[in-house]
Amino acid sequence: MKTATIQLETLTCPSCLQKIEGALKKLSGVQQESVEVLFNSSRVRLNFLEERISLEEIEEAITKIGYEVQNSKVKPSRKN
Amino acid sequence: MNAIQRYLLRNRNKIILSSALLIIAAFGAKWAGGSLVFFQGALIIASFLGGAPIAIQAYQALRVKVVSIEVLVTVAVTGAFILRNFEESALVTFLFLFGAFLEQRTLNKTRSAIRELTEMAPQSAWKLRADGDFAEVSVEEVEVGDVLLVKTGAQVPVDGRVLCGEGSVNEAGISGESLPVFKEKGSPVYAGTILDNGTLRITAEKVGEDTAFGKIIELVEEAQDSKSETERFIDRFSKYYTPGVLLIAFLAWLFSKDLELAITILVLGCPGALVIGVPVSHVAGIGNGARRGILLKGSNVISDFSRIDTMIFDKTGTLTLGKPTVAAWKAYGDAQEEARSYLASVEKQSDHPLAQAVLAAVGETDLFPVSQTEVIKGEGITALVEGKKVAVGSAALMQRVGIPFRPEMKADLARMEQNGNSLILTAVEGELKILLGVKDQLRPGIKEDLRKLKKLGVQNLIMLSGDNQGTVDLVSRELGLDGAWGNMLPEEKAAYVQKLIQKENQVVAFVGDGVNDSPSLALAQVGIAMGGGTDAAIETSDVVLINSNFSRLPHALGLSKAASRNMKQNVALALGVVLILLGGLLFGSWVNMSLGMLVHEGSILAVILNAMRLLRYDLGSS
Numbered sequence: 001m002k003t004a005t006i007q008l009e010t011l012t013c014p015s016c017l018q019k020i021e022g023a024l025k026k027l028s029g030v031q032q033e034s035v036e037v038l039f040n041s042s043r044v045r046l047n048f049l050e051e052r053i054s055l056e057e058i059e060e061a062i063t064k065i066g067y068e069v070q071n072s073k074v075k076p077s078r079k080n
Numbered sequence: 081m082n083a084i085q086r087y088l089l090r091n092r093n094k095i096i097l098s099s100a101l102l103i104i105a106a107f108g109a110k111w112a113g114g115s116l117v118f119f120q121g122a123l124i125i126a127s128f129l130g131g132a133p134i135a136i137q138a139y140q141a142l143r144v145k146v147v148s149i150e151v152l153v154t155v156a157v158t159g160a161f162i163l164r165n166f167e168e169s170a171l172v173t174f175l176f177l178f179g180a181f182l183e184q185r186t187l188n189k190t191r192s193a194i195r196e197l198t199e200m201a202p203q204s205a206w207k208l209r210a211d212g213d214f215a216e217v218s219v220e221e222v223e224v225g226d227v228l229l230v231k232t233g234a235q236v237p238v239d240g241r242v243l244c245g246e247g248s249v250n251e252a253g254i255s256g257e258s259l260p261v262f263k264e265k266g267s268p269v270y271a272g273t274i275l276d277n278g279t280l281r282i283t284a285e286k287v288g289e290d291t292a293f294g295k296i297i298e299l300v301e302e303a304q305d306s307k308s309e310t311e312r313f314i315d316r317f318s319k320y321y322t323p324g325v326l327l328i329a330f331l332a333w334l335f336s337k338d339l340e341l342a343i344t345i346l347v348l349g350c351p352g353a354l355v356i357g358v359p360v361s362h363v364a365g366i367g368n369g370a371r372r373g374i375l376l377k378g379s380n381v382i383s384d385f386s387r388i389d390t391m392i393f394d395k396t397g398t399l400t401l402g403k404p405t406v407a408a409w410k411a412y413g414d415a416q417e418e419a420r421s422y423l424a425s426v427e428k429q430s431d432h433p434l435a436q437a438v439l440a441a442v443g444e445t446d447l448f449p450v451s452q453t454e455v456i457k458g459e460g461i462t463a464l465v466e467g468k469k470v471a472v473g474s475a476a477l478m479q480r481v482g483i484p485f486r487p488e489m490k491a492d493l494a495r496m497e498q499n500g501n502s503l504i505l506t507a508v509e510g511e512l513k514i515l516l517g518v519k520d521q522l523r524p525g526i527k528e529d530l531r532k533l534k535k536l537g538v539q540n541l542i543m544l545s546g547d548n549q550g551t552v553d554l555v556s557r558e559l560g561l562d563g564a565w566g567n568m569l570p571e572e573k574a575a576y577v578q579k580l581i582q583k584e585n586q587v588v589a590f591v592g593d594g595v596n597d598s599p600s601l602a603l604a605q606v607g608i609a610m611g612g613g614t615d616a617a618i619e620t621s622d623v624v625l626i627n628s629n630f631s632r633l634p635h636a637l638g639l640s641k642a643a644s645r646n647m648k649q650n651v652a653l654a655l656g657v658v659l660i661l662l663g664g665l666l667f668g669s670w671v672n673m674s675l676g677m678l679v680h681e682g683s684i685l686a687v688i689l690n691a692m693r694l695l696r697y698d699l700g701s702s
Contacts, residue, residue, distance in 0.1 A: 010187060012187050019141045019148060039305060041191075065143075
């Protein structure tokens, strides 16, 4: 299990959060309850299984619904 | 599809501009008496242009089963189109896009304080390679134990220790202290500080998120998105709110057959200011604090802190500096220069905590070899310096070695003791020469700070300390506290905090510095840590004053109160606007779709601008 922190363009509308969250929770390999979209820092944090899904695929899912990804960091996840 | 979509989203600004020009052209032509065809044509193009990016976002939201604001707007615009009301459709799409554009700009402002802080994080380092040369690497590649080179003007990339070289470092970034600090071999250096002059080689001891700076950034970043109960409620609420609005509009259309009314409801119902109002106040408040060395860990903290009844302080290291210094100096007889030298020579040998304070007070003087040193536990030292008998220690030691006190000396002793000093006496050849009073100093400006706290509405200022009641009473009287208890063990302090919270229903803040205070810091609704930057207390507390800067405390309290007020204003504004518009829709005829959109976007901007005031909040000027 890895933890990805993805920096997005500035998020402004509150419903973006729901949209991004919805899009990411649909992906297989992403731990659903770990998906967090942070409004003020405009970031996404989630845990994923690297053997099931790649970071690029996750980023692609975000770009596809119209949000720019600026950069991402992946670390081994701390717990769970 | 994807390509068009990306093109449209990327060129949002151009779309907004073209749409604005088209609308101006259309109305210009109308007033100039131009053809209706041109008027409508321009508006239709503007509607499509502006509607496309909104519709695309709506479609994407629906695909992930979210009824977003864009869905409401798209349905409303489609409705206006069916009614052939092109004026409304063009204006609404334009206002929506333009509003979003302005929101993005202003939101960036509210978040700027925190972003500036995170951008101060070091990016690169000069690392010693196996071949003996230094190479520039990204800071992520630095590991504990690496040897790094820091050049003049560069940032220290990690927490570490100076291996060789010297220079002065500006630590303002992490401590708020603007005077440069001199560093030489063995000195600790901190990530994020800047080497003003000199060159240093350092060994990395902590890297990345483990550094004091990294921790601060992580805490601030966590804080800005931590959610209060109210926010979680609003989040849940808005999940059902938008579909709810859609349903109500549909029902209104079904029963009244009035499509105009239905689409107006859709636009009015857009939740904007309500959802955005609380988080923007929040981020601006936390940002203001972060700039001034105050970490507020989240919005719950802000709300608790703003309602504080009682503030409890630890004494040593919180109200006082925690560093004893010589507060009184009395000289008897002549040959004082000699006595000073002897005192310093004896103290130089000692590792007693007060010896440092004495040496600092004596300053530069000649030092002599000391022989026949005898340490009498709890009393002091006797020794031979330049063949003369010297005794340094308490009054009890003087009596033991038979030093006579004249009445004026006895009076001085009693007075100094009453003022809370520990006494150090120096006798040379059976004669008392120097009497020193050593005292832990109150923080400079502390009285003024406490007065400000009172003025901000804290009802009780209470001190708890492990010191004896006599010393505690003295400090308490000097500071004008409402209560002071001595001889308190850490668990007794915690029990006291608990009693106030549970029995007396008070909102309590505890201000402390050390690990021994962590139970009280954790128990109090607001735990305030005087953080030197690396303390464990930082983790158990809710508010951290970086570099133990007590004078930031009144600002922190004032800021919390201002931020809390600001959030309430924003919620009131958002709800007020929705109520007025709904009222206007139900009981009047002045509300239409574009006005609704204008007010909706206007109220979002209003809450953001209101939050931006918080960035400028300053206790001194308010």
